[in-house]
Amino acid sequence: MTGILEEIKKRIVFFDGGMGSLLQANGLKPGELPETWNVIHPEIITKIHRDYLEAGADIITTNTFGANGLKFYPGAEFDLEDVVTGALRNAKEAVKTASYPSGKDKGYVALDIGPTGKLLKPLGDLDFEDAYELFAQAVRIGEREGADLVLVETMSDSYEAKAAVLAAKENSNLPVFVTMIFDEKGKLLTGGNVESTVALLEGLGVDALGINCGLGPVQMKGILSDIMKVASVPVIVNPNAGLPRSEGGRTVYDIDADEFAVIMKEIVDLGACVVGGCCGTTPEHIEKTAALCKDLTAKMPDKKNRTVVSSYAQAVVIGRDPVIIGERINPTGKAKFKQALRDHNLEYILREGVAQQDSGAHVLDVNVGLPEIDEPSMMVEVVKELQSIIDLPLQIDTSNIEAMEKAMRIYNGKPLINSVNGKKEVMDAIFPLVKQYGGVVIALALDEGGIPETAEGRIQVAKKIYAYAEEYGISPKDIVIDALCMTVSSDSQGALVTLETLRRIRDELGGRTTLGVSNISFGLPQREIVNATFFAMALQNGLSAAIINPNSEAMMRSYYSYRALADLDPQCSDYIAVYSGQVATLGETVKPGSGSGTGNASSGEITLAESIAKGLKDRAHAAVKELLKEKEPLTIINEEMIPALDRVGKGFEKGTVFLPQLLMSAEAAKAAFEVIKEQMAMSGTAQEKKGxxxxxxxxxxxxxxxxxxxxxxxxxxxxxxxxxxxxxxxxxxxxxxxxxxxxxxxxxxxxxxxxxxxxxxxxxxxxxxxxxxxxxxxxxxxxxxxxxxxxxxxxxxxxxxxxxxxxxxxxx
The missing domain is CATH 3.40.50.280 (Cobalamin-binding domain)
Structure with a gap:
């Protein structure tokens, strides 16, 4: 089962090259489905596979890139069973009959899984679990027919890649390799970058990852360098044969086999240990590459000791530079939030999220636990909705195991999980989920004996949690210890014990830590004074991630001041950007969204333009109704809606706005426009279409x-x-x-x-x-x-x- 993984540890391993261009050369007609040739022309498919093996490829990929139930369904001329079974049998025949180059006596067959071609909900119309099942159908056939591994390739959406990886891992025992398609800026179509994508894939436990298609080998070198900085598993690079052009109705590429091989040697030198080709590459490209690279030493990536959580668009590293976890999406002590949950008022929750992002949060805590609501379904819905308009990673905060698992499964990225503790039954319930879905888990320094009164007691619990987690294959880097913050009004030693625990976890265990900082001041007047001072002390003693209210000016002043003083803010640029020209009292609490034009998150005072920019559909709908009382419909379109869309569009072009945000802004504009259309219909006017x-x-x-x-x-x-x-x-x-x-x-x-x-x-x-x-x-x-x-x-x-x-x- 793991033969190919052992090969990668010993030497450079070679994939095959392109299939489509070779099929075109053999007579594939424009618009003809390549996968049908597995059944109608098996001899041609087998020969192409054999040619690659005889050229030096170790792994051949089945002709199943587009083989899914959307194309090949029951009742169609060829169903999925036909094309996938045919593909595996053709590849296995090639492995059996090939004349291998000197030093090789076998080849491996990768079941090729390509994208569905659809965008997943909430941005598109394909449900995550439906995508999962489309991939799972092919995986089950592939394993049955003898595939040696699964290659999930040419993925431009991290969410779809997650569905495919889960389908492969949960429906087979095969190694799983994944290659994504990045643009020259290192971005996925849906906005992900190298660091966020690697965090997701490694969290899911893939065996190798990398890049393919879209670019030639020259353009991929920079992206490979970025991958090598963060990846801990073997890295794959399968480029196109340069850039394409059309000659006489045929697609040709601008890098020949000799030049391709020279650049691929540079790619191996940069750290790739599995290399091959994609569009436009031929057996000659692979033969020349194998000849030049086969004797090079494989460089397995070193294990990175980085604690990383991610969303679809960005990664957040929990380490020396402190991370702010926004605590406002949590019903504890918040009557309005509780009522919003009871009323299923998701717009209120989304505005709280937007406000915290605008105030500087790096991660958002999400807790929707109320006895009278269905927490699992609400958690899933809130996570989906937040991820549709906010690009920050989320902390899934729940004691409900069902809610935790459902949210982790549909989460687009590598989440922060709150929480586990040193009790065996709790670890046995949560660690399997962390292993299956990936994540960084917060671990409370308490166990069956309760909360230790001393720092030494809490250190021993932390060691116990680290050791037990490793039995599940979870590294200490994916655990953040909550040093526990007890209220100082009832325990005068509480703050000192917590600070010592923070310091010792950092210095003795090399670990990461978190705290719910505001617990320290419970029962005291002017709580923000105590909170801000304790926050600064905790940061000095090694606090890695603080769960706080980012709308609190006192807390954020401590944060920005500490970073400037600790040499974490070069030239004090962040401090200056935030506070230059600002005058405010220490106890002032910043209004959510202050300074960004978003208004007050709780009162709903958000303009139409900002509603569109933030993707808040319900608020956009309400805002345009208010504006129609004083402005003409066309004036609103031209002065509010189009400028807002233009700003979002320019942000997208600059790379500061990502595709999900772009689409949700468009949806918010659409919601507003529906109100305007109704008004125009009533007044007998209509907006003129541009074309x-x-x-x-x-x-x-x-x-x-x-x-x-x-x-x-x-x-x-x-x-x-x-x-x-x-x-x-x-x-x-x-x-x-x-x-x-x-x-x-x-x-x-x-x-x-x-x-x-x-x-x-x-x-x-x-x-x-x-x-x-x-x-x-x-x-x-x-x-x-x-x-x-x-x-x-x-x-x-x-x-x-x-x-x-x-x-x-x-x-x-």
């Missing part, structure tokens, strides 16, 4: 994520979008454009094998509707490639499509 645009994913391609994102944004900018869907024949696009007098068509394709369909669609448009402009996008495209197939504009992302449409219809 009509056709969108389509080309023939043979069912991946419609990009197209759907573009549609949402274009509609928000008042365009009439004719969405032809996916797998659209060229003739349908042309007929619609001619019939409806459309001037702009947007075409999308993910796969190399479907770009010829895009080129054919453009050719037919030029012949039948030469006035029509064509914009194109997709993972395999570049600006140069778009030009060679005759497109008018290459759009690297959704905002680029909006910008092109705006210029075109404005006559620019």
């Amino acid at each position: 009509r645009i056709i969108l389509a994913t080309v023939k043979g391609d069912i991946h419609d994520i990009g197209k759907n994102i573009v549609k949402v944004l274009l509609e928000n900018y008042s365009y009439d979008v004719i969405d032809l869907g996916k797998d659209v024949p060229p003739e349908t696009v042309v007929e619609t454009a001619v019939r409806d007098g459309v001037n702009l068509v947007g075409l999308s394709a993910l796969m190399t094998t479907t770009v010829p369909s895009m080129e054919e669609t453009i050719r037919q448009l030029r012949a039948e509707a030469p006035h029509v402009k064509v914009m194109v996008g997709g993972a395999v495209l570049t600006e140069e490639y778009a030009k060679t197939i005759g497109a008018d504009q290459y759009c690297r992302d959704a905002m680029a499509s909006v910008n092109y449409a705006e210029g075109l219809f404005a006559g620019k």
Whole structure:
């Protein structure tokens, strides 16, 4: 079962290269599903696999990149059983009949799992568990038919990657490798970066991870360097053969086998220990690479002692630089919050989250426990909703094991878990979840004997928890010890014991710590004075992560001051940015969102523009109703909504706003616009559409994520979008454009094998509707490639499509 993992420890291991371009060379027609050839042309598939093995590949990937139940369903000409079984049998036949190079006597078969082509909820229409089941179906067949490992590849969404990894690990005993598709800036389509993605995947326990597709080997070197800084498992690099272009209706790439091999040697020198190719690479590329790299020493990544939690978009390291965990999403002592939970008022909870993010929190605590509500379902719903508009990692805070497991399963990232303690039954309940889903767990320094009165007693509990966790395969780096903060009004030694515990965990155990800081002042007047002073003392003694109210000016002053004094804030830049020109009393509590224009989170005083920018749909709906009492509908659209969308769009282009936030802003704008449309209908007026645009994913391609994102944004900018869907024949696009007098068509394709369909669609448009402009996008495209197939504009992302449409219809 683990043969390939042992091989990686000893030497450089080689993947095969591209499949699609070789199938095209063998006669695969534009729009034809490559996976069907597993059944109708098994001899060709087997020969391609054999050629790669004989060229020096150790691992061949099955021809199942797009094999899922959305394409291959019961009753279709070929169902999933047909294509996956055929794929495995073809690959196994190649392994059995290949003539291996000197020194090798076998090959390994990787079940290839590609993306579904859909965006998962709440941003898209595919449920997480439905995606999981689509992947699980293929995994079960693959293991039964003898796959040696699972390769989850070309994933541009960390959430979909998580569904695929869980499906692989929970439905097989096979090693799991994952490769993601990053752009040149090191970003995923949905906003994740290298550090957040590695944290998620390693938390899930993948056996190797890396990058593939989208870029050539030159462009991947910088991303590989970033991966090597944070990864602790073997790293895979499978680039394209450079950048693509079209020649005579065929997709070709600009790096030949010799040049590819030279650059791949540099990639191995940088630390990759599993290398191969993706689009455009051939057996010759792999043969030259293997010849040049086979005798190099494999460099297994060193184990990183980093405590990292992540969201879909960012990672937070819990270490020397203190982390703020916002405590406001918690019903304890908060009557309004309790009522919001009873009333299922999620908008109130979201505003609390936004306010804490604006005030400087790095992680948000999420506790929704009330006896009278269904905590598991509420926890899942709140986590999903928060992650749809906020890019901070979350702390899942519950004593309900069912709520904890359900939230961890659907969480997009590596969460912080609150909490475990030294009681055996508690550790036995929670540590398996941490091992299965990944996470950093807070561990209270107490056990069956209660809360130790001395620092030594708490240190012994911490050691006990570390040791027991390691029995479950959980490293001390993924445990944060809560040193326990007892109220000083009832125990005069309480603060001193806590501070000594913090210091000793840092100095003696090398551990990370946390505290619920405000517990120290319970029962005292002017609590923030005590809290702020104790907070500063705790930070000096090694506190790694503080659970506090980030809206408290006193607490945040301690935080920013400490960082400046402890040389954690170079040139005091953060301190100056926050406090330059500000005047406030020590006891002042900052209004949630103060200084950012978001207003008061609890009172709902958030403008329409800010509601759209923050993705708050219900608030946007209410805000526009208020504005309609004093402003005309078109004035609101032009002065409030469009400028807000423009600001979000510019943030997206700069990389400060991520795709989920972009889409949720669009949804908030849509909610506001529905109110405006009703008002216009009542008054007999209507907003004029700027123009009509056709969108389509080309023939043979069912991946419609990009197209759907573009549609949402274009509609928000008042365009009439004719969405032809996916797998659209060229003739349908042309007929619609001619019939409806459309001037702009947007075409999308993910796969190399479907770009010829895009080129054919453009050719037919030029012949039948030469006035029509064509914009194109997709993972395999570049600006140069778009030009060679005759497109008018290459759009690297959704905002680029909006910008092109705006210029075109404005006559620019």
